[in-house]
Amino acid sequence: MDIFLIVDILKLAGMYILMSLGFVVIYKASHVLNLAQPGLVMLASFIGLQVLPQNFENPTSMGKILITLALMIVGGIILGLVVYRYFIQPLSGTSRISIVLMTLAALFLLEAVVDLIWPGDSGFMALPGTTIGFQINETTYIRLFDLLPPVVGLVVWLALVLFYRLSRQGMRVQAVAENSSLAARRGININHIGAVSWAIAVVVGVIAGMTIGTQSVVSTLIVGTALKGFTVALVGGLDSIEGIVPAALLIAALEVATVRWIDQQWSEAVPFIVLLVVLMIKPWGLFGRIEELERV
């Protein structure tokens, strides 16, 4: 077995996991498609490009990187709370389509903001240690940075799985997702759940943006890339955090295999072909619940 095939699949799957989590987190809490997620990923990557140190000769650079990452996550939490409070909460009680359109408007707004601040810019997040890795045999060298997306993706995914299954807050989110009216009557603060979910979604977007920025060029093309996360979420099941990993692995494996053995240009179509096939067989996604789809 070609070890690079596995590395390439894991790397791509890791990025797909991070890009799809934001869609599922919001849908799970409110049954709303969060179309703003690709814009959040793009914004985070451009901010990362702007604020991360560009050289590492100074020994304090590593500390600056860690502080910057921490500040960006805190910023993500605040942005998520603000987005919910001022854009989503006022639409409570309106049709879901209104909220979906609001997230779409937010996507366009974020694109405009990025265009305004970084018009046409592109670049790499220069991080130390990008060449560090381990030699497996004479011809095989695996970079640690290539393992970053699957490791980060799995850690974030696992944290969210545990959050929903084990924490009181997570169970409340599940309860709201089951029946928001009943949950409210049982004393669960619906707005609090919504705000927490949006904060999580934005933080996941920040982590996705930063991770993509370590692997590829940061540019406005990231929006198109991050939209693939929506496909992964649909294949896994829009309300299923658990479904994300198998869906990401499936799509990444088929995409990499297509690039390698069939035709590089066909790889673009792979996620959508998989989506079509899955939706024909299981319209609610591989791990989604039937009743959830029927409510949309």
Next chain:
Amino acid sequence: MINHYSSSGLMRGRHKSRGKVAVGIAVSLAIALSSSMALASGSNSKPSAKTKIEKTSKYIMGPKDFYLVTSTAQVTTSEAKATNQKAANAVVTQKVLSTSTDKSTKVITSKISEKSVTKKVDKTVTVTKEIVEVKTPLPAKKATGAPISIGWITDASSITKSTYYPEYEGAKIFFQALNDHGGINGRPVEILVEDMKIDQQLAVTAANKLLNEKNVIMLAGGTLEGRLPAVFTVVRAAGAPFLTGHSARPDMFPSNPDPLLFTVGNVFEAMSDARVQLWPQLFGKDFPNGGTSACYIHEAPAAVAVCNRWLEQLQKASPQWKSGVIAKAPLSTADFTSFIRPIVNSNPTVFFDISIASHAIGTAVAARNLGYKGPIAFSMTATPETDIRIVANQVGGDKLYAVTNITSIYDYNVPEVKQVVAAATKYGVTIPASSATMNGWLMGMTIADSLNRCGATCDRAKLRNSLEKLSLDVTGIFGGVLAYSPTDHVGKRYWTGYKWDNAQNLLVRAIPGWIVFNPEDLLIPIK
């Protein structure tokens, strides 16, 4: 003095058409005084001579002064058969015979003689030239009066901004400098710019607005070639000339050209064919026995013309170079690893990475991260040197090359580069000046020269006629003379190559001179 060099002689003797290329090379590059005798050793027959008159103009901007220089030259080209002779680059000798200055007008008139001798495999080509050069200082006062409006469409805010927007900025600073020295016939030239991104509908809207509402005298700029045919329709309806700055398809600039379309850019097929001649020179020292060339291009209709044609022709013309893996990735690619892996696994002798800047630098970095240690060559027509620097800073600058038909902004010793850098500093640019800015400066000169010859009553039709008579000496930026004719709205192209220098953290010349390529001499004529 600018040194001129002939082409590699790569295809010499293979086909008659290639011989025609070689003659064209000598005629264009070597400028010299007439000589009817063969100078090279080994010549054994009487030379045949052809004489013609060449008129060119150029702009020179000094620290304080701005000159318009017009040259009239009598050019004589003679060929003499020779035997037992090795091919060699042209040796150019130049002599200033006399210089006089008119005290009242400060016009400097010089008589110059130049002689160039180029040794071919079986002949010696001698080109001689008697030049009368008139250097007219432009007035050191700002232009006033009603401005002449030029419309410009470009990508001001999307993914190809770093490729196209500097062209607009290059033209803008050229005209700012020109306007500070009297403009055109005392009138300032203003550029009205519209953002078309890489969107055809936006481009049409922008062109309509500029031509029909703003009533500009001509249109310039453009972005991806695939978005432009719809603009051509608008241009034709308005009867205004359109000068494009970048890549083009053969159908846009056929041998019987559209009357209104002109370009300083490159037709893809011609660009690919030119690189066939360029390639062995770029890597000649490192890989005298050739090798395998891999190629990367983003997913686009032009991919076939850019990678496939080039590799096919390279292999035919230069059998020591084999065609390697061709990789193509969709525009929205998140990670280039799996796309570049086949190239890295095939370990090509060289990897030609030609794409829009974000893809080119992404794939180059991916290739290095995957362990490819061989040479990576970029096309500066798509990936400006400032973006190549990003790659060098990210993964190191070892064995990074660039081919280009525009001088690098890092070529600080070229006077025209100094002019552009000085103007960029004085008037300001938002994207650091690069060869793309130089291309815009070249477009500015092209427009200014055409407007100048067009006269005080210039309109769209007259300007079109004026553009068609362009003969602009832009050697420092472009490698030679940019000239159009009723049957040619593209003109010759001059190519050179650079290599990244880690010590200086910039590109330095890998090919000392320029290799001329006439698009009319395509290896496979465009059908």
